[in-house]
Amino acid sequence: MVPRTRDRALTVSLVTGGSGYFGVLMVERLRKAGHSVRVLDLIDVDERDPSVEFFQGDIRDPEAVHAAVSGVDLIFHNVAQVPLAKDPELLSTVNIDGTRNLLAAALEHGVRKVVHTSSSAVFGIPASNPVMPNTSPTPVEAYGRAKTEAEGLCQAFIAQGLDVTIVRPRTILGHGRLGIFGILFDWIADGADVFVLGSGDNTYQFVHADDLAEVCLLASQSPGPMIVNAGTDRFDTMRNTLEAVCAHAGTGSRVKSLPARPASLAMHAASALHLAPFAPYHWIMYSKSLWFDIEHAKKDLGWSPKYSNAEAMIDSYDWFLAHRADASTGPKSHHRSSARQGALRILKAGTRLIPG
Numbered sequence: 584m585v586p587r588t589r590d591r592a593l594t595v596s597l598v599t600g601g602s603g604y605f606g607v608l609m610v611e612r613l614r615k616a617g618h619s620v621r622v623l624d625l626i627d628v629d630e631r632d633p634s635v636e637f638f639q640g641d642i643r644d645p646e647a648v649h650a651a652v653s654g655v656d657l658i659f660h661n662v663a664q665v666p667l668a669k670d671p672e673l674l675s676t677v678n679i680d681g682t683r684n685l686l687a688a689a690l691e692h693g694v695r696k697v698v699h700t701s702s703s704a705v706f707g708i709p710a711s712n713p714v715m716p717n718t719s720p721t722p723v724e725a726y727g728r729a730k731t732e733a734e735g736l737c738q739a740f741i742a743q744g745l746d747v748t749i750v751r752p753r754t755i756l757g758h759g760r761l762g763i764f765g766i767l768f769d770w771i772a773d774g775a776d777v778f779v780l781g782s783g784d785n786t787y788q789f790v791h792a793d794d795l796a797e798v799c800l801l802a803s804q805s806p807g808p809m810i811v812n813a814g815t816d817r818f819d820t821m822r823n824t825l826e827a828v829c830a831h832a833g834t835g836s837r838v839k840s841l842p843a844r845p846a847s848l849a850m851h852a853a854s855a856l857h858l859a860p861f862a863p864y865h866w867i868m869y870s871k872s873l874w875f876d877i878e879h880a881k882k883d884l885g886w887s888p889k890y891s892n893a894e895a896m897i898d899s900y901d902w903f904l905a906h907r908a909d910a911s912t913g914p915k916s917h918h919r920s921s922a923r924q925g926a927l928r929i930l931k932a933g934t935r936l937i938p939g
Contacts, residue, residue: 593619596803597655599642599685600662601635602628604759605700605792609659610635612796623651624662642681645688652688657803658697660685665762666704666726666862678729679736686740686747696806697737697747698799703812703873704864705731705751712786713876716810724863741808748802750795753814753875756895757792758902763860767825768903774834775931780870781843783822788814788874791890791898801884809883812875817891821869827893828900843870 596613600606601622607630613620614632621636631637640647642662652658662685664670664677682699689697706714707723722728737747756764770777790813798813818824822838829836850866880886890898 593617594656595619595621595654596657596659597621597623597651598659598661599623599651600660601637602626603661603663604761605755605795606659606661608757608759608792609661609796609799612793612800613659616800618657621651621655623648642684643676645684648681648684649688649691652685652692652694655689655692656695658685658689658694659799659803660697660699663700663702663730664726666724666864671725674725674729678726679732682733682736686736686745690740690743690745695746696803697745698802699733699737699747699749700799701734701749701751702727702730703751703753703814703875705734706873708867708871709873712872713874714812715876716812716879723867726862726864746806746808748805748809748811750799750802750811750813751875752795752798753788753790753812753873755792755795756789756899757890758898759906760792760899761903763865764899765903766860768900769907770931771829771832771834771836771900772904772907773931774836776837776839777825777829778839778841778846779822779825780841780846782840783825783838783870784820785870786818786872786874787821787824787892788818789824789892789895790814790888791895794886794888794890798880798884798886801886805884811880811884812877813880813888814875814877815888815891815895816877817888818874819892824892824896828896831897832900 596618598606598610598620601610602624607628610620610622614634621638623638623640623642625639625641627637638651640651642648660682662677662681664673686697704727705720705722706718707721707727709718720731722731734749737749741747767777794815795813798811802809802811825838829838847866850861854861
């Protein structure tokens with residue numbers, strides 16, 4: 584390990600994936616906290632503050648990673664190939680090989696702390712709820728398996744002396760979060776009905792991106808490896824959360840039920856035929872319950888989420904309305920642009936023709 588000198592006044596923080604949805608928010612949170620911030624990503628964003636140092640590079644390229652890591656105090660690792668990409672090779676090389684590159688560089692350069700953003704997908708369908716920090720991962724699809732393997736790498740580097748905290752967020756919402764939610768918000772804004780699978784009474788927890796950024800910042804300030812589960816402490820059923828957004832929108836959109844098993848099979852088939860932008864996690868988990876216990880984060884980090892499920896989704900919806908015209912333009916990550924609806928446009932039109 585290379586010894587570090589710390590005669591600089593500002594903490595230097597690297598955000599990998601700093602042009603993605605959460606990465607952009609994390610960069611701004613660090614800037615406001617007084618950090619000197621640099622970004623490693625393939626693309627830059629127009630709204631980048633001039634004070635942020637941009638390293639254009641691929642997380643899979645060890646030389647690019649070493650260049651970005653050199654001289655860094657803290658790393659916030661947010662690069663991820665998400666399920667919507669539907670590329671098995673990228674799911675492995677980005678999420679696993681890229682994480683290995685970053686951790687190796689962090690160890691070599693004597694980085695003080697790495698905060699690794701994982702995913703609740705590592706749990707698949709949990710045997711019981713709430714999920715605890717020490718609950719064993721049980722992924723059920725390719726993305727969850729890749730993120731689980733990346734967590735294993737974090738543990739291996741912890742054993743070598745690197746300080747790594749793993750943060751597992753529930754499904755992230757907040758201003759700027761689109762992807763598959765862009766379709767949901769488009770339907771609600773136009774008064775089309777939206778669907779739950781089965782009764783929609785499954786308990787489902789979200790986390791607002793601002794709350795997640797605060798968790799990551801607090802984790803970076805807490806020495807020693809940890810596992811942190813991050814979600815709101817005010818959550819409800821999937822149906823009630825969607826109904827709160829529909830009521831807020833006031834467009835006449837309603838929440839309706841579809842038979843869970845046939846609908847999941849239809850989602851799977853539509854994805855396989857490239858007719859709709861679904862990934863395995865969507866049809867596996869949309870009708871299932873999953874929530875985290877977050878008492879450890881409150882106690883150990885002094886963190887308290889500001890947004891409830893409904894407030895986080897309403898914030899996302901309001902942002903979508905304000906930016907609807909450009910929601911699908913520009914070179915953005917999967918979460919920063921709306922997913923293409925494909926054949927779902929036909930279903931959307933049909934919901935407005937079916938009497939309630």
